[in-house]
């Protein structure tokens with residue numbers, strides 16, 4: 001059983017990726033000596049071109065893959081397998097259609113223990129927070145793509161993981177729905193100071209969500225940018241000078257990295 005981490009309130013190295021490398025078989029390293037620290041409660045985004053190693057790095061952070069060299073630590077404990085302290089949201093919502101929306105949200109609980117009234121209450125609260133209360137008894141196939149993604153985010157948060165890892169979770173959605181989901185995510189993560197690592201191709205999405213953005217190219221982190229926009233973030237910021245200057249800087253850094 002993985003050891004549950006001792007949560008330090010201001011731990012600057014809450015998620016610590018230390019000189020981590022990973023190669024598939026005899027291929028060159030897909031993740032090549034990456035060092036990265038995410039403070040507790042911070043949101044960090046990872047951007048980069050297709051094939052640069054972002055998903056592989058996220059899998060190392062999840063304990064789904066183990067580094068060939070280096071280590072991943074959460075609250076000081078070396079990660080050796082996926083644990084209940086980590087939630088994961090993939091690009092596809094991967095919901096079970098034979099379950100109701102509520103039962104999909106409850107899945108991380110029902111896989112481990114008997115579902116109790118307090119769990120149902122928590123699921124109802126999460127569905128309320130993502131504006132899906134009216135859909136609680138529907139089945140996933142009766143929901144739009146954006147609604148399904150909201151269910152996937154609620155499911156990832158039901159067990160209140162200390163760390164949430166997201167791999168392009170909103171990539172398939174239209175721009176407006178995507179913006180709404182970004183606001184939902186920020187609101188939900190602020191509630192429990194969830195520490196977030198978010199992979200995206202979308203520069204504006206990274207700037208809107210993150211405290212810090214890193215660019216990955218050929219398995220390495222090439223550039224890191226602190227996003228000093230105030231929180232809570234709001235839609236108006238997307239049209240401001242500071243936001244656009246950060247997007248431009250990130251874009252230029254990506255061109256240099258590739």
Ligand SMILES: Nc1ncnc2c1ncn2[C@@H]1O[C@H](COP(=O)(O)OP(=O)(O)OP(=O)(O)O)[C@@H](O)[C@H]1O
Nearest residue numbers: 024025027030048049050051052053054055056057
């Ligand atoms: N299971 C695997 N076996 C062998 N090679 C793999 C495997 N998974 C990924 N790769 C290779 O590792 C490299 C990086 O893949 P990865 O999925 O981490 O990149 P990515 O930056 O997330 O890409 P994308 O943005 O397209 O999702 C690619 O060259 C890919 O072909």
